[in-house]
Amino acid sequence: MGFSPEDVERYARHLVLSEIGGPGQQKLASATVAIVGAGGVGSPAALYLAAAGVGTLRIIDPDTVSLSNLQRQVLFETADIGQPKVEVAERRLLALNPGVRIEAVPAALTSETAARVIAGTDVVLDGTDDFAVRHAVNTACIAARIPLVSGALGRWSGQLGVFTGRPCYRCLVPDLPADAETCARVGVVGALAGVIGSMAALETIKLITGAGEPLTGRLLLYDGLSATSRTVEVTPDPGCSVCSRD
Ligand SMILES: [Zn+2]
16 A cells, blocks of 8 residues: 555655654554544544544544533534534544544443444544443453553543553552542543643554554553653552453
């Protein structure tokens, strides 16, 4: 598969990077990435991955656009309110890059559907703020050996992790928190979604192209109020019900 003159121009800034270049751009074009949740994290991630030329983006979200989304979910505009998020996302991403394929999945991901929904993808990017969904995605990714990029936000801080086996996301969050802090309840500064969503896209690009050292088995914690970040190792849980089976 070769690049058209338009592709060479569109991806010029990737093609000159030694860590991406022609072979890396080819890998991006051949890749399929699932984005679970077209929300604060999923919006910038989807925009950057479409712009980067990831061949197929499968976007999973059951919701319609609401006014309170627009403070941080940069895929959407005021005129989109009331429309299914995945349909708006498809239009917006194809307008940005007609060369990518969008698979719009207007449904909630559950433990019953997760394996089927992520099947055939090279990387899964999870930005939902629902722990049941996060655990379902993690279980399906570990079983199918698909790398998982997981981003989360709250108030002024965010976290990002990459899980490719052991430790997994459940090692980090073993149980469903009884009263999980959602952004709806505790608030979130909108620009933070851009920080974490963009870093999630960056880790996805690294996983696909083999560039650098992915955040595998580590957790990056970003504190927006102090503008500081730190990275900690995730400790494998010897009793983890997901990744300690093999
Ligand atoms: Zn685990």
